[in-house]
Amino acid sequence: xxxxxxxxxxxxxxxxxxxxxxxxxxxxxxxxxxxxxxxxxxxxxxxxxxxxxxxxxxxxxxxxxxxxxxxxxxxxxxxxxxxxxxxxxxxxxxxxxxxxxxxxxxxxxxxxxxxxxxxxxxxxxxxxxxxxxxxxxxxxxxxxxxxxxxxxxxxxxxxxxxxxxxxxxxxxxxxxxxxxxxxxxxxxxxxxxxxxxxxxxxxxxxxxxxxxxxxxxxxxxxxxxxxxxxxxxxxxxxxxxxxxxxxxxxxxxxxxxxxxxxxxxxxxxxxxxxxxxxxxxxxxxxxxxxxxxxxxxxxxxxxxxxxxxxxxxxxxxxxxxxxxxxxxxxxxxxxxxxxxxxxxxxxxxxxxxxxxxxx
Amino acid sequence: xxxxxxxxxxxxxxxxxxxxxxxxxxxxxxxxxxxxxxxxxxxxxxxxxxxxxxxxxxxxxxxxxxxxxxxxxxxxxxxxxxxxxxxxxxxxxxxxxxxxxxxxxxxxxxxxxxxxxxxxxxxxxxxxxxxxxxxxxxxxxxxxxxxxxxxxxxxxxxxxxxxxxxxxxxxxxxxxxxxxxxxxxxxxxxxxxxxxxxxxxxxxxxxxxxxxxxxxxxxxxxxxxxxxxxxxxxxxxxxxxxxxxxxxxxxxxxxxxxxxxxxxxxxxxxxxxxxxxxxxxxxxxxxxxxxxxxxxxxxxxxxxxxxxxxxxxxxxxxxxxxxxxxxxxxxxxxxxxxxxxxxxxxxxxxxxxxxxxxxxxxxxxxxxxxxxxxxxxxxxxxxxxxxxxxxxxxxxxxxxxxxxxxxxxxxxxxxxxxxxxxxxxxxxxxxxxxxxxxxxxxxxxxxxxxxxxxxxxxxxxxxxxxxxxxxxxxxxxxxxxxxxxxxxxxxxxxxxxxx
Numbered sequence: 118x119x120x121x122x123x124x125x126x127x128x129x130x131x132x133x134x135x136x137x138x139x140x141x142x143x144x145x146x147x148x149x150x151x152x153x154x155x156x157x158x159x160x161x162x163x164x165x166x167x168x169x170x171x172x173x174x175x176x177x178x179x180x181x182x183x184x185x186x187x188x189x190x191x192x193x194x195x196x197x198x199x200x201x202x203x204x205x206x207x208x209x210x211x212x213x214x215x216x217x218x219x220x221x222x223x224x225x226x227x228x229x230x231x232x233x234x235x236x237x238x239x240x241x242x243x244x245x246x247x248x249x250x251x252x253x254x255x256x257x258x259x260x261x262x263x264x265x266x267x268x269x270x271x272x273x274x275x276x277x278x279x280x281x282x283x284x285x286x287x288x289x290x291x292x293x294x295x296x297x298x299x300x301x302x303x304x305x306x307x308x309x310x311x312x313x314x315x316x317x318x319x320x321x322x323x324x325x326x327x328x329x330x331x332x333x334x335x336x337x338x339x340x341x342x343x344x345x346x347x348x349x350x351x352x353x354x355x356x357x358x359x360x361x362x363x364x365x366x367x368x369x370x371x372x373x374x375x376x377x378x379x380x381x382x383x384x385x386x387x388x389x390x391x392x393x394x395x396x397x398x399x400x401x402x403x404x405x406x407x408x409x410x411x412x413x414x415x416x417x418x419x420x421x422x423x424x425x426x427x428x429x430x431x432x433x434x435x436x437x438x439x440x441x442x443x444x445x446x447x448x449x450x451x452x453x454x455x456x457x458x459x460x461x462x463x464x465x466x467x468x469x470x471x472x473x474x475x476x
Numbered sequence: 477x478x479x480x481x482x483x484x485x486x487x488x489x490x491x492x493x494x495x496x497x498x499x500x501x502x503x504x505x506x507x508x509x510x511x512x513x514x515x516x517x518x519x520x521x522x523x524x525x526x527x528x529x530x531x532x533x534x535x536x537x538x539x540x541x542x543x544x545x546x547x548x549x550x551x552x553x554x555x556x557x558x559x560x561x562x563x564x565x566x567x568x569x570x571x572x573x574x575x576x577x578x579x580x581x582x583x584x585x586x587x588x589x590x591x592x593x594x595x596x597x598x599x600x601x602x603x604x605x606x607x608x609x610x611x612x613x614x615x616x617x618x619x620x621x622x623x624x625x626x627x628x629x630x631x632x633x634x635x636x637x638x639x640x641x642x643x644x645x646x647x648x649x650x651x652x653x654x655x656x657x658x659x660x661x662x663x664x665x666x667x668x669x670x671x672x673x674x675x676x677x678x679x680x681x682x683x684x685x686x687x688x689x690x691x692x693x694x695x696x697x698x699x700x701x702x703x704x705x706x707x708x709x710x711x712x713x714x715x716x717x718x719x720x721x722x723x724x725x726x727x728x729x730x731x732x733x734x735x736x737x738x739x740x741x742x743x744x745x746x747x748x749x750x751x752x753x754x755x756x757x758x759x760x761x762x763x764x765x766x767x768x769x770x771x772x773x774x775x776x777x778x779x780x781x782x783x784x785x786x787x788x789x790x791x792x793x794x795x796x797x798x799x800x801x802x803x804x805x806x807x808x809x810x811x812x813x814x815x816x817x818x819x820x821x822x823x824x825x826x827x828x829x830x831x832x833x834x835x836x837x838x839x840x841x842x843x844x845x846x847x848x849x850x851x852x853x854x855x856x857x858x859x860x861x862x863x864x865x866x867x868x869x870x871x872x873x874x875x876x877x878x879x880x881x882x883x884x885x886x887x888x889x890x891x892x893x894x895x896x897x898x899x900x901x902x903x904x905x906x907x908x909x910x911x912x913x914x915x916x917x918x919x920x921x922x923x924x925x926x927x928x929x930x931x932x933x934x935x936x937x938x939x940x941x942x943x944x945x946x947x948x949x950x951x952x953x954x955x956x957x958x959x960x961x962x963x964x965x966x967x968x969x970x971x972x973x974x975x
Binding site (some may be wrong): 126144312336337338340341344351352354355356357358359384 | 496516776777778797798799800801802808810812815816817819820821822824829831839842843844846872873908
């Protein structure tokens with residue numbers, strides 16, 4: 118028989134080992150799946166394309182960070198909310214709304230070249246993301262409506278709102294009726310930080326933001342407030358924290374960051390607002406946040422890991438004609454094993470033969 | 477005369493820890509035998525061995541002269557040993573008789589069964605109505621149901637675990653009448669308690685355990701309460717006394733505070749008024765569930781009151797939250813340790829930050845100075861003798877008594893002008909209780925005011941010079957202790973049952 122016994126103290130070794138065990142288990146499971154679905158192809162070649170190739174080529178390497186940047190920004194915001202037990206599941210919606218609002222500014226000033234344009238677009242993205250998340254905050258605080266449902270449902274609304282905008286006010290007048298906005302001109306585009314690639318300033322912003330978040334969480338009472346609210350709501354009241362404020366703060370932060378990421382995606386790799394903006398980054402960032410154990414610096418690494426599954430996943434789709442869902446299967450397994458292995462931090466596994474009857 | 481139960485050299489270990497180390501004693505027929513000891517002394521282990529839910533590693537038992545090795549509690553009950561647990565196992569939505577029949581094997585609920593309940597009820601003064609729904613009963617009445625359920629099995633030994641911890645003084649007196657009668661009729665009683673005064677009243681034999689070992693078998697009536705306590709903890713107790721009760725002007729008052737509870741099962745508070753002077757210790761007695769939790773929430777500031785209903789140092793503070801109140805030098809120790817006064821999964825150092833007045837210099841504009849936090853945590857651990865490996869140990873890994881010492885220390889280290897504390901020694905061993913009481917007294921001696929809300933009447937009587945009683949959400953005026961005070965308190969506590 119196998120039994121899990123609570124440890125007296127969290128195992129420090131397991132805190133480091135559990136992600137490695139999870140990675141190994143994910144790789145083993147992926148191996149089994151490839152063996153089952155692949156014909157006439159060496160599994161080792163697929164593994165190479167999936168995990169190693171993105172590091173060997175400078176374009177693929179830069180794409181890792183192009184994809185990691187929005188995941189970082191959204192994942193940061195979500196990890197702050199999840200610490201407080203506020204489950205913003207619909208960052209995708211806030212991301213889309215942020216992209217729409219930021220693009221609207223770019224389209225409105227399509228003939229104005231100015232340094233203030235990009236900051237203004239960023240502010241529009243942040244504020245609209247905050248606004249979109251504040252609907253859930255308001256309903257939760259005022260009527261105790263579950264924020265999981267509200268944010269999730271609103272993310273579908275956002276996607277349809279995007280279609281409506283692209284066939285209406287934001288459509289390119291000279292675009293042959295394609296549902297796309299005008300191309301942004303240069304001062305509405307994010308500066309590229311690596312010549313010849315799509316890697317933009319968003320990565321730098323993401324890294325700066327994660328250090329700010331780290332400070333807020335580790336060195337400021339705000340971090341204590343969300344931590345205490347998340348694990349012991351009565352103790353939070355005892356400490357004098359207003360639980361409604363915690364709901365507001367965390368939803369506004371995660372909504373605003375998702376909105377910023379949406380604008381960065383439109384003004385970065387895309388260069389215009391397209392129906393392709395909703396790319397599931399908002400949902401994938403949930404995995405990013407948990408892989409990082411909700412730690413702001415951890416988000417830097419987990420987002421790159423997930424980005425690897427995107428870039429590598431696309432490559433195996435092209436090279437070996439594998440289905441697109443390979444990426445999602447990989448991400449799902451990673452999260453599953455990661456959460457499962459984290460049990461080992463708080464519990465130890467023992468084998469035993471007899472059970473003694475107790476009262 | 478043969479012994480009812482002989483316990484010979486019982487030893488039981490959990491890993492390296494000897495929970496019971498070579499324990500022997502006898503329970504005489506028709507006796508009320510006390511089992512005394514602090515938390516962790518080995519009382520529960522021993523009782524589990526007797527009741528068949530644990531097997532001893534060594535040693536044997538004799539029941540009515542014959543060898544006795546119960547394999548499980550069912551076996552123990554078959555042979556005539558019954559137990560009333562500290563936490564009752566009754567279904568609230570069922571009637572008394574339904575609950576009793578559910579606990580028994582091979583009987584049906586019919587008229588003769590109900591008659592039998594009534595017979596026991598009359599015979600032993602266990603006032604109960606078989607048709608009443610348990611959810612409507614007071615704690616004392618629920619205990620009577622549990623006792624009757626045990627009596628239906630014709631036990632020859634009744635084990636009672638901390639039976640009086642939830643009862644009013646009057647209910648305790650009634651219970652003792654029942655227990656004495658039971659003993660006379662030949663049912664021995666093993667009485668587990670830490671309330672030494674009661675043990676001295678009712679028990680003629682006592683077995684005292686400490687750290688798993690037998691300290692002494694004695695007649696508790698031959699020893700003073702203090703001697704018994706010192707045997708239990710193995711060291712001298714500090715004599716509790718206020719060195720100088722010099723009360724100054726009023727520092728805190730509650731003025732006509734009423735509040736409907738938000739909770740369906742909560743208690744509404746009616747027109748509560750109270751004044752506390754500097755340097756005085758004021759107690760609010762009462763049975764749990766009469767509005768203590770609701771009142772405490774308002775006092776801490778977790779629930780907002782009208783501004784003028786709470787006045788501290790001349791300032792209306794009803795609308796301030798707990799953090800703002802602490803800036804004025806009001807501090808609080810709630811009853812529930814884990815999840816309310818401390819966050820279970822956080823270290824002691826992080827838990828320090830729950831109570832962080834400006835003067836503590838733990839935070840500055842919200843930025844945490846972890847150096848200062850660490851220093852202050854260490855000071856609490858040292859000054860209040862909190863036993864912990866480090867200041868980073870999670871709150872939940874500390875024993876109840878240790879965590880309580882930490883929580884008391886965390887607030888006392890800020891030199892509160894007013895300390896409001898609920899159940900300061902709930903579930904705390906005698907040694908720690910003595911320490912906590914001593915530190916409260918010295919705080920008051922320095923001129924601070926203290927408000928204690930406690931169910932433990934002994935505690936209130938020991939510490940407080942002004943006593944109120946909370947019953948059904950109403951607070952009595954201060955009880956005049958000179959004139960039959962105890963009886964008045966008892967009646968006030970029972971307020972609901974008299975109406």
